[in-house]
Amino acid sequence: MPKKPSLTSVDQDALFRWKMRGASSPLLDARVKYMEVEGIARYVRMMRGVERVHPLMLPTQASGRWSTTGPPLVNFPPDCINPECPLVGTEHAYARSECWSARDVVGPDEGWYWLHYDLDSIEAKWAAADSGDQEDLEAFSKGYDIHTIRTCRALRHDLPPLLTKALHGDPSCQAWRDSWNPPWSGGEDRRRHAFKTVGYATLYALTAKGVLQSKGIDKLGMTPEEIVKFTNLYLKSKATLVAHKRRIWDDCAKAGVSYTWFGRRRRLYGNWETRAKEGWSHRISGTVSDYQNQIIIRLQSEYPESHLVLNRHDGLDWAFPVDTPVVEVMAFLRPLVERDVTSPTGHAVNVTASWEVIHADLKREPLKAIR
């Protein structure tokens, strides 16, 4: 049951709220980081001296999301925590071969391997297809770096000669990179990072200020005022999406109900803002849940000897016996996952994913290498 927020709470949500209201304190930051670590460490401590864990999964959350508890492995972040990694202590995920995260405290049994995929920007793709945002759809279909394009559009800068991620290092884009002040610093450029974060946060927020409630926005290194400014710039460059969202918000709030593309229903309650926000969120996020459920059901039916490891909402881990060749599985699974999906508004979008195999010796192998 939801409780009234306390004025003197020191939980993460409360401290995040103060921060987004302009509070600034090294102690506050330290406590937030401490509790973030503690939130994972408490479960890992319980796994000490345990041979196996049997997470309880329930696909019964609102919008069809799954909950995983005992332990909540899907909530473990991908940040590298290997004490041997030279980059440990900096925020990075699987940047080097020796990197591993809290997710990797469990692994496949001998004689098994795990196949893992992450759907690429799936909710942004659904939103683009739902709204018919041609620029985004084209960018997705051609593998363009959508965040750089959005940054250029929002800041009214010329587009680079190359639009794929190669633009960050390719010599043909040097002049374009130098045309920025300060010069463009690559894939981790602060402006690109800001618009990427704001873009995802904006997907579900009703207003530019609403973006401040998004998780992770405080790590952007910007003041709330700067974030709102960036968000407004971003929204101005996404007229189609904004107009479509407004239409869906209104429909959902009026009808008091929202459906995913595949027909999952959610009744909506509260005031107009709450109904509008939940309705749009369900339409996009719930569609991902349904998409994943369909894949899971087909996969189990095709490979009855295999089994589910974890459903990460927009990613999946699945265990196969080693005598089931990866190539064979991929021949079945890749077309099931990576395909064109048409939204109820008639716009198709191509779903893509990044693939990985995790072996019993815990080595992770990107699937490109296997191919």
Place this chain on the structure above:
Amino acid sequence: MPLPKPPTCHGCPFNTFSRWFTPDEYVEGAEVLVLSQNPGEDEEQGRRLTHYDMDGRRSYEPCQPSPLTGTTGYDLTRKYLPLAGLERGKDVSLANPIRCRPHGRNDLPPVTDKTLRQAVEHCQFHHYKPPASTRLVIAEGAYALFASTGEDGTESPGHKINRGVEGWRGWLLPWNPPPRARVTFNDVWVPSSTPSSSPWVLPTYHLAYLYRAPWYTPVSQRDWSKVQAILQGKWPEPFPEIHPLPPETWPRRSAFDTEFYPGADGTDQLVRYSLAWRGRQGEPYLHVVEADNLVQPVTIPPEITTVFHQVESDVGHLRGLLNPGTKVSIEDTMYLHAVLWPDLDHTLDFLGSLYARTNRWKHLLRTNPRVYSGGDALGTWDSFVPLEAERDRDPRVRRVYYEYQLPLASIIHKSRRYGLRVVPDRVDAALRSFDTAQADQEMAAQAHSGWPINLGSSQQVARELYEVEAVHLNPITGRVRRA
């Protein structure tokens, strides 16, 4: 005009916390009494909310200080009393277990607080004088539940069975106010049909709570809709007789549940199973069969439909009871409810509070395991029937349930049975890493605060952040920061 506290308030631990008193509103001859929490400012000052204008502004009229005249009372009078077939001032009394506003605020200490409990007892003893005609008390929220039954959320029998307002909501309880000892339930409680001096208690959410959790609105509406059925003796039905042996012929459609414990070899050891269904006239059939009686021969049709609540744990036991070739069509009330009402809880206790035709059984986990087990099967059946009808009214929902939701049950069960291998070296290394990261943050915090603050201590951090640094205050205005 507010009313000063009467002399009977002397001795109450809340007496000195405020000056004003809000008396109850009794209606002679009324069979129903709504017990709320404590008065708000409108109730205390004697203002009745009469309407909202187009911009949401409120209009008031003066009235005698009385319960439920503000926002909550407005909704109660216009939305919820009509659902219960009641009309304010005519056939329903209104009361609060605390009749003042301590420190001029609506918020009260938690219901487990000793002072609060003393205040409730004192206030009820001196000021609660309902008409003799009162047969049903609708207890709105945790404080009213405590004041009318002594139930305060403690002493759960286990399995997350809630004995607070979240758990008792929608069920019927005997009137048993503190300081009487709490009732020990050994059986499903059924109100006596003979006239009695003690009313019954129907707990429900406090209406103000619905402003914070609006998705529970249909739940509250359902609770209020039960009132006439209760008064007319139509709900709850008596708990049916339990047959200790399997039926001679296994029903074509039924609900099934098991009790088991994990055996040493890793398999589940069946303790008993329960089987329930209703006939054409709604007559219940309930069998609770102990593991010792499993050999009883029964005739089993070649095709059956079985309803479970969380099928994963029970379906294996069912297959063990049936002929190998029996075709079982599976239905699951948890998955079905999750598709129909995704924002609500999906436990059987919760579903029962909405749909069961009998009274609560889940709290009998320890005191009456056979009835507990039988209630699980019957409650599953009673929940399934209305949910099934609702499912079939929306073809899209039906499709999601059968194609994207129900097939997940066996996949999840299989996954859970396998489990995941824990890598001990990684666990140790991860914990070292976490310890280092936390130590770094603690050092930074200590350097900033100037004393060896423990970042894991909520008390120490709260004191430093709110009392010393005052992060919640705007440094320019000195007021609490607003979004």
